[in-house]
Amino acid sequence: MGQASGRSGDPALLAQVEPHLRGLNRVALAYVDGDATRYAGIGADERTPFEIGSVSKTFCGAVLMDMVATGEVTLDTTVTEIVDANESELARVTLQELASHTSGLPDFTPSQTGSRNAWFGLFHADGAHQDGDETVSDVLGQCLEARGEYSYSTAGIALLAHLLARKAGATYKELLTERILEPLSLRDTHLPVNRGGLPKGWEKGLLGGRPAEPWTLNGLAPGGGMWSTSADLASWMRLTRDERQPGAAGLEPVASAPILPWMPEAQIAITWVRATTPGGEDLIFHNGLTGSHHSFVGYCPRTGRGLAYIVNSVPTGAQLVMLQGDLVGALLDEGAST
Numbered sequence: 001m002g003q004a005s006g007r008s009g010d011p012a013l014l015a016q017v018e019p020h021l022r023g024l025n026r027v028a029l030a031y032v033d034g035d036a037t038r039y040a041g042i043g044a045d046e047r048t049p050f051e052i053g054s055v056s057k058t059f060c061g062a063v064l065m066d067m068v069a070t071g072e073v074t075l076d077t078t079v080t081e082i083v084d085a086n087e088s089e090l091a092r093v094t095l096q097e098l099a100s101h102t103s104g105l106p107d108f109t110p111s112q113t114g115s116r117n118a119w120f121g122l123f124h125a126d127g128a129h130q131d132g133d134e135t136v137s138d139v140l141g142q143c144l145e146a147r148g149e150y151s152y153s154t155a156g157i158a159l160l161a162h163l164l165a166r167k168a169g170a171t172y173k174e175l176l177t178e179r180i181l182e183p184l185s186l187r188d189t190h191l192p193v194n195r196g197g198l199p200k201g202w203e204k205g206l207l208g209g210r211p212a213e214p215w216t217l218n219g220l221a222p223g224g225g226m227w228s229t230s231a232d233l234a235s236w237m238r239l240t241r242d243e244r245q246p247g248a249a250g251l252e253p254v255a256s257a258p259i260l261p262w263m264p265e266a267q268i269a270i271t272w273v274r275a276t277t278p279g280g281e282d283l284i285f286h287n288g289l290t291g292s293h294h295s296f297v298g299y300c301p302r303t304g305r306g307l308a309y310i311v312n313s314v315p316t317g318a319q320l321v322m323l324q325g326d327l328v329g330a331l332l333d334e335g336a337s338t
Contacts, residue, residue: 004043014040016337020326025313030234032306046231049199050310052295053288056226061271062247082163088140098160099270100254104144105153128218132162135219150257154223161222189228205292206313212292233308279333
């Protein structure tokens, strides 16, 4: 399936980025420079809903830092202080370790994804079967490896989300909505845990050129199941850059998080990644990949330039890295055409 028809947004911005978008179906992109935001879209506009995958993790980080600010938890609060985990290897793991992928947990858990290959199952299956409580129990049964070292874990973020929810006496979806989405007017950002919660106007993305089922991840949804728009992600980026969302208090590096071979110097903060652009500018970002969508949100603190884009098809590994690197270099290092 080729590119979708229809173009939207700023013509000069679209002309600048379109050469980097060949082979992709639908794209919604936002470029922020200071107080100005410009949009460009192919087959979509700034209000079109897309899956954002692991960019969801930054919202969980914001919930955590909000609860730290209110004194409900600290970054050193341990798992067993919130839930009975005395028989688990995770009992003394801290919330900071979960939020910075240094707990030693694997990315996903075997019983969450079934006996089939985990990635195949997640790419092709509509919905995980475990709810939040079952996910907590499942993750607490895992063994840790290399605790203290960076090891990306969607399961760890899901556990963090549900622990925070238990501490607040709510579901994570209720907590996220009350603490982050509603106060910050992110009205087009959603956390569906099942198909019934998908946003109005949603469409299937593409995997290998074919429509793929959405990631309705149930208990794992805090780590990769949110939907949003390029307009809301641009707002999220600006709020982070301008220190107007709670998660901006968690941007100091926690551990080395090399993304080899492209970003060997990268570091992990509270869910956000710190690295540099191709031109050497400091970069704070997160990206996401589901079975049918790819997303990116990032900004350069010194220049105030930021970029958010969402794609409804899964690029290959090399294409994904080239897409991200090319757009970051073109827009954040060089600046957008006017």
